[in-house]
Amino acid sequence: MFADAIATLLSRHCTPAVVRAIEAGASPRPLAAAIAEAGFHELLAPEAQGGAAAPWDEFFDVVRLCGARAVPLPLPQTLAARALVPPGQALPEGLLTFSPHLVRAADGALHAAHVPFARTADHVLGVLDDGIVLLPVAGARMQPSGVHRSLAASLQWPGAAAQVLAGADAALLGPLGALLHAGLLAGALERVFELTMAHANDRVQFGKPIGKFQAVQHQLAVMAEQVAMARTAAQRGFGRGHTLPSWAACAVAKARTSEAAQTIASIAHAVHGAMGITEEHDLQLHTRRLHEWRIAHGSESYWHRELGRRFLDSPLPLAADFARSLC
Amino acid sequence: MSALLDSLRIADLPPHAEAFRAEVKAFLAEHLPPLPPHVRARSWLAFDAEFSRRLAQRGWVGVTLPRRYGGAELDAFSRFVLVEELLAVGAPVGAHWIADRQSGPLILTFGSEAQKAHYLPRICRGEIFFGIGMSEPNAGSDLAAVGSRAERTENGWRLNGRKLWTTNGHECDYAIALVRTSGSAADRHAGLSQFIVDLRLPGVTVRPIVDLTGDAHFAEMFFDDVQLAEDALIGEEGQGWQQVTAELAFERSGPERIYSSIVLLDAWLAWLRAGGDAERHLETLGRFASQLATLRQMSIAVTARLAASESPVVEAALVKDIGTEFEQAIPAAVEAALGADPAQPVDDELLRTAAFVSHMAPTYSLRGGTREILRGMIARGLGLR
Secondary structure (H helix, E strand, C coil): CHHHHHHHHHHHHCCHHHHHHHHCCCCCHHHHHHHHHCCHHHCCCCHHHCCCCCCHHHHHHHHHHHHHCCCCCCHHHHHHHHHHCCCCCCCCCCCEEECCCEEECCCCCEEEEEECCHHHCCEEEEEECCEEEEEEHHHCEEEECCCCCCCCEEEEECHHHCEEECCCCHHHHHHHHHHHHHHHHHHHHHHHHHHHHHHHHHCEECCEEHHHCHHHHHHHHHHHHHHHHHHHHHHHHHCCCCCCCCHHHHHHHHHHHHHHHHHHHHHHHHHHHHHHHCCCCCHHHHHHHHHHHHHCCCCHHHHHHHHHHHHHHCCCCCHHHHHHHHC | CCHHHHCCCCCCCCHHHHHHHHHHHHHHHHHCCCCCHHHHCCHHHCCCHHHHHHHHHCCCCCCCCCHHHCCCCCCHHHHHHHHHHHHHCCCCCHHHHHHHHHHHHHHHHHCCHHHHHHHHHHHHCCCCCEEEECCECCECCCHHHCCCEEEEECCEEEEEEEEEEEECHHHCCEEEEEEECCCCHHHCCCCEEEEEEECCCCCEEEEEECCCCCCCCEEEEEEEEEEEEHHHEECCCCEHHHHHHHHHHHHHCCHHHCCCCHHHHHHHHHHHHCCCCHHHHHHHHHHHHHHHHHHHHHHHHHHHHHHCCCCCHHHHHHHHHHHHHHHHHHHHHHHHHHCCCCCCCCCHHHHHHHHHHHHHHHHHCCCCCCHHHHHHHHHHHCCCC
């Protein structure tokens, strides 16, 4: 139900034209303000703190929607931060994003490489000395990666900028950042599949829609399988109720969605033909994200390796038992 | 989003099904024959009447059939758990497999009261075993092209023709055959009917087919003027195609479409744990674990549709196609890993297991509908056809 309300708001305020404009450097403020004023930042916050205490399965639908609409703001992170920090721990107003990797250099400066949504965020959460710290984007030196239209950037602060958030589970920040990207990927994968289906039904060659050709149908069937599998893993990762997701569920979700991202982007562009790589076609808004989000907070290579180590070290006697323990 | 993908709603195994898992594990700890991995890798191809009867004594053959016919009347979720646990250890379940999975449910759905009373209790006791009679030499993927034919006689039917690829047909007591009862192959889906054929009747010849592993899991059945009684017809005359479609939904929707290579994965894992070069293969292990965890969830989603008395034909095809891809990826990766370092020889048992699974893996995407047929069904489900 929250997803429906956010969908209505996004159709008005987050059109593909708005996404393109923000990527090109327009201010994200009007879009951010429209979402904040509707009160959506407190979706996961406890009711005692004025939140909606939404369950995680509903949160999944919201994140999936953000992925499908290519929302150029760290909305999933801003919402999830309310569940990550202990109740009573105040978070600043504005949009928050997660840093996949934060280190202190010899001179005391803090470096965060390739922070997703850094260009449209107000604050960054990162892990430093086994605790979660809050850093303002305003005080950082921002270095874009140079990837065309990417909203990610590397950030650097003098050491004094970090504010420690006591009591938050630092070990979960990375996996949670990965899970949020799994949710975004699930939405983007579905959107790319929709666009590809529509194109296959519209585009006529040899006197009939290309979707009538068996070779194309089989490609679309593979897409459907991959999208279904990625969505299952992501949805399972978010779980339901109000419990924070487990490490394993996050790992499976990010691994499955990341691996699907490559396959889906590849088939989508193959079916779209040259039209798909133009700036004008919306497909590029989504396939560029598939590639970026695949890497963010660890690609399938990272999560497979981590899962593989636990599989190897597991005391469970059977592969089936281990798989069942994951989600 | 497409209706097909939305219909694969995520579902949990209910608590009673999870509780049942402990019972199955306890049974297997006591009764699973102590077989090496290369034998257990045969799992639902392996015909072991003794093991099937032990399962039947426990009440676990024909598990979804009603109690009044001797069944355990378990729901689809409990059957999922039972099947999952049996496959996870490679139990030799081939003898009763087809009857439990599809022949029993087919007889229950389409059979007369007399047929149900005649066959179902014996299926549940593990006394009779069934084979599938679908493929023919000239009707593989194009199943509607079957040429076997049954003609009416004064007191029943006369059956002529030939069936192929019947799993363990030479060990079975009965096969349910899809044959033409009117018209010609040009009539396609019309004029087909299903018969329960007693494989010991005069005129029936069953010949095992030796395969590339040296086993003979499949069989060829010849029918020469076989006199069938009136009540050999199951369901309605001329409704064979609709019936066989329902039968295939049972055939495709189970967890055996993700577990075919699991014994090999466990054997390889045991070898890595015992000192193989595990570091090199962590990513592969993690990929298999994440795929298996997710495919299980998809299979449970299909099971939930079965439990709700729906017939998730296209959903089952989707999960089967992506499931067999996973099953085939395991032997492909293990084989590469076993030869990754010639200075580190592999033990023979693991090699035998890998070889058996690698050799049989091509059949995973043939049996129960080829990859191409399944993808065609998915395309139709997406509205492309």
